[in-house]
Amino acid sequence: MxxxxxxxxxxxxxxMRWTALxxxxxxxxxxxxxxxxLSPIKDLMESTRGWDSKAFGTxxxxxxxxNVFVFFLIFAGIILDKMGVRFTAVLSGAVMLLGGxxxxxxxxxxxxxxxxxxxFTTHLNWHTGIGFIDDVLPFYKGMPASAKxxxxxxxxxxxxxxxxxxxxxxxxVKWFKGRETALAMGSEMALAxxxxxxxxxxxxxxxxxxxxxxxxxxxxxGVVLLCIALIMFITYFFMDKKLDSQTxxxxxxxxxxxxxxxxxxxxxxxxxxxxxLCVLYYSAIFPFQKxxxxxxxxxxxxxxxxxxxxxxxxxxxxxxYIIMLIVAVxxxxxxxxxxxxxxxYGLMAVAIVALVIYCVMGFKRGTAETIFAxxxxxxxxxxxxxxxxxxxxxxxxxxxxxxxxxxxxxxLTFAFILPLFKGSAVGGAIVAYVTILVLGAxxxxxxxxxxxxxxxxxxxxIIGSAYALIFWIQNIGLWLFPILIGNVLTKTNxxxxxxxQLNYTWALVMLACLGIAAMLIGLYLKxxxxxxxxxxxxxxxxx
Numbered sequence: 001m002x003x004x005x006x007x008x009x010x011x012x013x014x015x016m017r018w019t020a021l022x023x024x025x026x027x028x029x030x031x032x033x034x035x036x037x038l039s040p041i042k043d044l045m046e047s048t049r050g051w052d053s054k055a056f057g058t059x060x061x062x063x064x065x066x067n068v069f070v071f072f073l074i075f076a077g078i079i080l081d082k083m084g085v086r087f088t089a090v091l092s093g094a095v096m097l098l099g100g101x102x103x104x105x106x107x108x109x110x111x112x113x114x115x116x117x118x119x120f121t122t123h124l125n126w127h128t129g130i131g132f133i134d135d136v137l138p139f140y141k142g143m144p145a146s147a148k149x150x151x152x153x154x155x156x157x158x159x160x161x162x163x164x165x166x167x168x169x170x171x172x173v174k175w176f177k178g179r180e181t182a183l184a185m186g187s188e189m190a191l192a193x194x195x196x197x198x199x200x201x202x203x204x205x206x207x208x209x210x211x212x213x214x215x216x217x218x219x220x221x222g223v224v225l226l227c228i229a230l231i232m233f234i235t236y237f238f239m240d241k242k243l244d245s246q247t248x249x250x251x252x253x254x255x256x257x258x259x260x261x262x263x264x265x266x267x268x269x270x271x272x273x274x275x276x277l278c279v280l281y282y283s284a285i286f287p288f289q290k291x292x293x294x295x296x297x298x299x300x301x302x303x304x305x306x307x308x309x310x311x312x313x314x315x316x317x318x319x320x321y322i323i324m325l326i327v328a329v330x331x332x333x334x335x336x337x338x339x340x341x342x343x344x345y346g347l348m349a350v351a352i353v354a355l356v357i358y359c360v361m362g363f364k365r366g367t368a369e370t371i372f373a374x375x376x377x378x379x380x381x382x383x384x385x386x387x388x389x390x391x392x393x394x395x396x397x398x399x400x401x402x403x404x405x406x407x408x409x410x411x412l413t414f415a416f417i418l419p420l421f422k423g424s425a426v427g428g429a430i431v432a433y434v435t436i437l438v439l440g441a442x443x444x445x446x447x448x449x450x451x452x453x454x455x456x457x458x459x460x461x462i463i464g465s466a467y468a469l470i471f472w473i474q475n476i477g478l479w480l481f482p483i484l485i486g487n488v489l490t491k492t493n494x495x496x497x498x499x500x501q502l503n504y505t506w507a508l509v510m511l512a513c514l515g516i517a518a519m520l521i522g523l524y525l526k527x528x529x530x531x532x533x534x535x536x537x538x539x540x541x542x543x
Contacts, residue, residue, distance in 0.1 A: 008246070009243060009246040009247055010239070010242060010243045010246060011175055011243055011247070016239075017175050017176060017179070017184075018184075019239070020171070020175050020236060020239055020240070020243075021172065021175065021176075021184050021187065021188055022191075023232045023233070023235055023236040023239065024089070024168045024171050024172070024188060024232070024233075024236060025168075025187070025188040025191040025192055026191070026228070026229070026232045027089070027093060027164060027168070027229040027230075027232040027233050027236075028164060028165070028168055028188065028189075028191075028192035028195075028229075029191055029192050029194060029195040029198075029229075030195065030225035030226060030228050030229035030232070031096055031160075031161050031164060031192075031195070031226065031229055032192050032193060032195030032196055032199070033195040033196075033198050033199045033202075033222055033225050034096070034100055034157065034199075034222035034223070034225060034226055035063070035157075035161060035195075035199075036196060036199045036200075036203075036289055036290060037199055037203050037218055037219055037221070037222040038056075038059075038060075038107075038203070038215070038218070038219070038290075039060075039199065039200070039203070039289060039290045039291070039292070039293060040199065040200045040203045040204050040293040040368075040369035040372075041203055041204055041207050041215055041218060042056055042290075042291070042293065042294045042499070043294060043297065043499040043500065044204075044207055044213060044215050045215060046499050047213075047499075048213060048215055049107070049144060049146050049147070049215065050144050051144055051146075051147050052490065053485075053486045053489040053490050053493075053502070054140075054486045054487060054489075054490045055143050055144055055147045055486075056147075056290075056486055057290075057291075057482045057483045057484075057485055057486020057487065057489075058137075058138065058139070058140065058143060058147065058151065058482075058483055058486060059147045059150050059151045059154060060154070060287070060290045060482040060483075060486075061136075061138070061287075061478075061479050061480065061481075061482040061483040061486075062138050062151035062152070062154045062155050062158070062479075063154045063155065063157065063158035063161070063478065063479070064158050064162070064475035064476075064478045064479040065138050065151075065155050065158070065479055066155045066156070066158065066159050067158055067159060067162050067471070067472060067475040067479075068472065068475050068476050068479050071472070072159045072162075072163075073159075073162050073163070073166070073468050073469075073471050073472040073475060074262075074465075074468055074469070074472055076088070076092075076159070076162065076163040076166060076468055077166060077465040077466075077467065077468020077469065078465065078468075079091070079163075080163075080166060080167055080170055080465075080467075080468065081462065081465055085167055085170055085171040085174055085240055086236065086237040086240040086241060087237075088163060088167045089164065089167045089168075089171065089233040089236055089237065089240075090230070090233050090234055090237050091160075091163065092160045092161070092163035092164035092167055092233070093160065093164065093226075093229050093230035093232075093233040093234070094160070094230060095156060095157075095159055095160030095163065096157050096160030096161055096164065096226050096229065096230075097160075097223070097226045097227060097229075097230055098156055098157075098160070099153045099154060099155070099156030099157025099158070099159070099160060100153065100157055100219075100222060100223045100226045101153070101223060102149070102150075102152060102153030102156060103150045103153030103154055103157065103219060104153075104216065104219045104220055104222075104223050105149070105153075106146050106147075106148075106149035106150035106152075106153055107146060107150055107215055107216045107219045108216040108219075109214075109216060111146060111149065112146070116145075116149065117145045117146065117149075118145075119145075120145035120146075120148045120149050121145040124139040124143075124148050125139070125140070125141040125142070125143075126138075126139050126140055126141070127140065127141045135483065135484075135487045136480060136483050136484070138151055138155075139151065158475075162471050162475060164229075164233075165467075165471060166467040166468050166471050168188065169185065169454075169467050170463060170467060171236070171240070172184050172185050172188060173455055173463060174240075175243075177455070180388070181455075183384055183388045186383040186384050186386055186388075186390075186444070187332075187383065187384050189379075189383060189444075190332060190376075190379055190380040190383040190384060190444070191332075191380075193375075193376040193379055193380070193443070194328055194376055194380055196289065196373075196375055196376050197324055197328075197373040197374070197375065197376050197377065198321070199222075200293065200369045200370070200372055200373035200375075201317060201320065201321050201324070201369065201370060201373050202218075202221060202317070202321070203218040203221070203222075203369070204218075204367065204369050205314070205317045206218045206220075206221045209314065262465060262469070264458070264459070264462065265458050265462060265465060265466050265469055266469070268457050268458065269528060269532070270457045270525070270528060270529070270532065270534045270536070271454075271457045271458065271466065271469075271470075273521055273524060273525040273528060274450060274453060274454065274457065274470065274525070275469065275470045275473045275474075276473070276521050277400055277404075277450070277518050277521045277522055277525065278450060278470055278473065278474050279473050279474045279476060279477040280404075280477070280514045280515070280517050280518035280521065281400075281403065281404060281407065281514075281515070281518045282474050282477060282478065283474075283477030283478060283480070283481045283511075283514050284407055284411065284481075284511045284512075284514040284515050284518070285407070285439075285443055286478055287477075287478065287481040287482040287485055287511075288411075288485075288511055289375075290482055290485075291482075291485055291489075291504070291507070292372045292375070292436075293368045293369045293372050294368070294499065294500075294502070295414065295502075295504045295508075296368035296371055296372055296432060297368045297499070297500040298500055298501060298502045298503070298504060299414075299418045299419050299421075299422060299428070299432075299504070300368060300371070300418075300421075300422070300425075300428045300429065300432060301421075301422060301423055301424065301425040301428055302366040302367065302368060302425070303366045303425055304366050305364065305365060305366055311364050311365050311366075316361065316365060319361075320358060320361045320362070320365070320370060323354050323357055323358045323361065324354075324358055324373065324377065326350065326351070326354040327351050327354045327355045327358060327377050327380075327381075328377060328380045328381075330347040330348070330350045330351035330354065331347070331348065331351040331377070331380055331381030332380050332381065332384060333347055334347040334348045334351065334381075335381075335384040335385055335388070336384070351381065355374070355377060358374065358377075359371075359374065359429075359433050362374070362429075362433075363425075363426075363429045371429065371432055371433065371436070372432075372436060374433060374436055374437055374440070375436050375437075375439065375440045375443075376440050376443075377437070377440065378437045378438075378440045378441045378444070379440040379441060379443050379444035382441060382444050383444040386399060386444060386445060386449065390449055390539070392539050393539055394536075394538045394539040395449075396449035396450070396453050396536045397449070397453075397522065397525050397526045397529050397536040398526065399445045399449035400445065400449050400450060400522045400525065401519060401522035401523060401525075401526065402445060403442045403443075403445030403449075404442075404515050404516075404518040404519035404522050405515075405519055406438055406439070406441065406442035406445075407439070407442050407512075407514075407515035407518065408512050408515035408516055408519060409438070410435050410436075410438055410439040410442065411508050411509075411511045411512035411515060412508070412509075412512050413431070413435045414435060414504070414508050415504070415505050415508035415509055415512065416505070417431060417435075418431050418432060418435070419505070453536050454466055454467060454470065456534060456535045456536065456538075457534065477514075481510075481511075481514075484510065485507045485510070485511075488506055488507045488510060489502055489503075489504070489507055492505075492506050492507075
């Protein structure tokens, strides 16, 4: 292939590379919204569907059940390596939508009183009599029928979502290898995690729309977004196909997948350390997100605004979301302005002012979900910075270690400091906002440092399987810890405790212990990297 031909491919066009990234990121943005669609309305699920903390945690943990115990993620990695990025992206979008539709029906009013509800009430009442095993089963005796059926839909959605995750990572490597890989991965995750804030703001909005509670409206909103995600992946399909026609690369691999390839991956000490750090870190973040709003409801003094006021109306939700987008867009865009310092710092100033306005509005509204929605905003601002730093300066292992330290600090603050401000509306809100923002900053360190490091540990031919194995190991934690948090809450609180009066101390201590373990592995990873020259501290761009 001539030099002229290479220069005319889509991959060599900065605009086309970032367009491909945008399509993938928007798909993940929509999936992240659906992933936590019930998190900010946990209290409503208890009052309208009878889901206590155990039922809620069991249903949420079901998302990764098939990935872990049926090894679907391993098969997803094999599909990705064999069939390529574009096929797997569309497949993952379709699977997510199927699972989302099932979950929607399980939550909807037509399900209540139906023959399907009666069947689930009398079936899947699993009980072994062994305490710990019964605590982590995907179904249990007495679990509401709607939670059981929703769990099945969430299992299917989880298969598609995690398949999409490894596919997007592989797609970014395909389009950005040798270029700004960490910046691209960090930017993708920054946009995707903006979905967390979107979920926190709009899930309660739709559930309470018009003054009538309907939790199914929130899930319907998520299903519509899954349709959009599928459209994004289909669009990417044609763009990726065009790239391969230009480069002459075949989407299917010439060498078939072999089981011994997994052995090559598992024999790498660096891979295992990264995978263990990943599972510990993400287990302390994603399960926490599912309970964070309720945790704030239990520890903050929230004052409801006067009925009929602007702060109690529906319009304030839209206004606050627009301000949040201003924060995200200005903070994110400031990272890409290099030659105009005035504009760069001007955008940063606008982002800071808008963030302060957003926080004040969240406080005035007196709702925990709008307070927690700031979680990804600092990550949106600094993830591209961190990604760009890893691309040009390296220090990925050091970033992972620092992120773990921040994680421990935040969970211990939530456990022991925040409750001290119960009764002080302003003081509690300030502590909550600062801690949530720092936790978001910690979260941004992982995608910018961890995921771009994987290609340094395994051969390119089996990188899809490597991502799949890491995601599979990660999914063990994402399955287990939502269930454990729910069980800890049930066992450390008296029966009948109101949803907004739960004591979260021991659940948060458990999550902090995960951060301590991640910190120790991060320290050991730095030692191994220095000894074995894995290159984790080296920059991604070598030119």
